[in-house]
Amino acid sequence: MTVLTRPSPDLADRATQTPDVPALLPTVGAGESVPLVGGRRAGYVHLDNAASAPALARVAAHVTEVLPAYASVHRGAGYLSQLCTGLYEQARETVGRFVHARPDDVVVLTRNTTDALNLLASAVPGEVVVLDVEHHANLLPWTSASGRPARVVRSAPTLAGTEASLAAELAHRPAALLAVTGASNVTGEVPDLRRLVRLAHAHGARVVVDAAQLLPHRGFDLAALDADYVAFSGHKAYAPFGAGALVGRRDWLDAAEPHQAGGGAVRRVGVSDGTTATDWATSPERHEGGTPNVLGALALAEALRVLEATGLDRVRHHEAALHRRLVDGLRARGLEPLRLWDDPSDVVGVVSFTVPGWRAAQVAAYLSAEHGVGVRDGRFCAHPLLARLGVDDGAVRASLGVGSSSADVDRLLAALDALLRDGPRWTYASDGATCRPSPDDRDLPTWAGATGLHTLAPATTPCAPTIPAGAEQ
Template sequence: MTAVLPARPAAAASTQPLPRLIGAELEVPLVTGDRVRYANLDLAASAPALAGVADHVTELLPFYASVHRGAGYASQVCTAVLEQARETVGRFVGARGDDVVVFTRNTTDALNLLAGCVPGRVLRLDVEHHANLISWRTGRVLPAAPTVAQTLADLRAALAAEPTALLAVTGASNVTGEILPLAEITAIAHAAGARVVVDAAQLAPHRRIDIAGAGIDYLALSGHKLYAPYGAGALVGRRDWLDDATPYLAGGGAVRAVAVPNASGVSEVTWAAAPHRHEAGTPNVLGAAALAQACRCLDAVLDDALDHERALLARLETGLAAVPGVRTLNVWPDATDRVAVASFVVDGYPAGLVAAVLSAEHGIGVRDGKFCAHPLLARLAGTADGCAVRASLGLSTSTSDVDRLVEGVRALVADGPGWDYAVVDGRWTPVPDPRPADPLGVGLTGLLAPGCGG
């Protein structure tokens, strides 16, 4: 496949196996009473933690303390960890030396933060995840054309037709995995006087990103997609809009000085510069540390992982194509690259039923529905409910996982479900479902049980 991102120098070549994920050997029950190793093919939704990330957080926990204004040694350690994490995340995405890294909760949070900073209209395509479709406060949604070439031409025309401050595009579709040529898109936008923000939630776990090389102005990503599910994401990009905007949240840490309120009850506030301007409150130090550690771990193996995932994606697509009545979804036949995400429909079977059968009878985790991309699924799915099934691959995926999915779909098409299913509370569910409903024992009584330190 042709590269659509400029090359950022890789870390030293890895001679080690791909890093281990927590839960990679998890066994789950089937409705038959058997237990099998869980085939997690839902990594595009949330990925388990890398073992190296979990170890890093465990090592940091004894030092956990509030940051920035604490004189204690633990506070100074955590402050250093937080600020070093900014540098690490910036390097991971190839940021410019004067770019800002603002820690957020996730990609959605990061894009909503940026939405309050944009001094003008925002253009986006209708193929976007909702986070990059509905978070913007003004602007236009442009239907994506049937080819990449025509979509780029339409973007150029739309940008020329009216003043636009920002073009918001996906780095990789969370539905089809397809990647647009980002460097070409930024050149088109910059020629029209617009900036570009990339929703990199799906791109960052799979590709090297070079913000500086591609000319990307802003980029948003999530730790929970990046094998660091500890509640942190990031917005990376140019300082000026972030420094000029109203702070995302008002509170401690975002200010330099606050005067006594006047007679009208209004305080005079001197706000801090970004990134602290937009990080009011106690920051998620552990989440930021986890995100940075995931960046370090991935940087060493992304090239090996790319070969691994491309081979598995090809195997998956070939396998599904051989099953009668299965159709894989795509937007652009001329797209030259895609990450390891494949959405499909099975003739005659609701997507929710397909996912329930794969889980209950085969121990496979996939996602079904509209994937927070309703306009795109309405266009592509061709089903009564507009839903599809999505399989997403990653570091922990094996050939046997892919083969198990293909065989599960083939068995469903050939023989139908091997168990009874019904819609319960809006979800397809085995009836009866003999699998344990609370295997961790964390119901209301479990939450209050002894063994939690007090």
């Protein structure tokens, strides 16, 4: 039996009175028509920016413009090689400038945040302290690289209590590094990074900030925060071309083994008596062995230039209006967003929730198949955090970006209304990992080389809604 919720009149009125908010910047694929089950079509609503944001139109145009001149960098004498080398190093400078790197900081271009944090993990000369609410990218590397388990501190119900727990742990036993999230990829909550940096430094520890979710929404200022390192991904900052960055203090990185040994990471290699003698380069080259992702770096730099030119205050205002509309709309339907702390000072446009009576996987599949609304479901690579919140079965996450509009939020809310009122109109089945419409008659585009999504994997087990405790069977 589906549990229906009664909207709160005050919140419903507030949601409808919120001014319309257009998209702030054009993105590739905005409004793209997608098939729905039953032969219908709709404009796509992209509310999965926290996973991967669509490319900014200007980023795609920049890559298309540069592509004819693409050539290998750093070691070519040809005109195009030298041109690309200059553009690549200019991109590095742009990345450093955007995060306000200090003159002696180093910018290492990586694949993504996970790659950047694994690189730093191999360089940390001691133990690492983390909270239990981190994304796996900021939890798992500290153990796998060092062989020592990270010291995981349990988050308290408040930020103040969480800071006190961290202070007690750092005072109990010194650590080399405190690794913290800049913004939760589940709830969007932003800790007081300035206080956390001061706390860590007072106990002799450095700080790395996982800014994968924070940077596209707020930017980042290494110098002002006095943080030691920041890691982030291009694909969450409207440059989905496979580049990210680690920016911060040079000494640990210059002392570490190369992240990927190979050409470009060395000054000189010799062979004597069957062994190699290697003189490794300093950072960043030391950790960028092999041919780098030139186009990804240029795309990332262009995205940061566009965000900077647009103004981070405008980005914040745009997002705040949409976030308020979304949260008010969910609460009007009796759906309370998940939260970690009672006292967050800031929150970015990431909202996770559950729908009583329905599994998160089925809600997400329904939103996509019957309404063309793309969200994320599951545990969002943050299993300990979801366990803390009591939603081991997963949640639904809607995440906003510069290409989002009030019309997108309204489409999601209207789709949830239909689910709560009538339930799905289609049947759904599980393939063991997720939930999909069954049968799935949505066609793929001709360039995808298949005739329907049903060809991807069989889905045979019915996706049954959950039955709340005490409900009539």
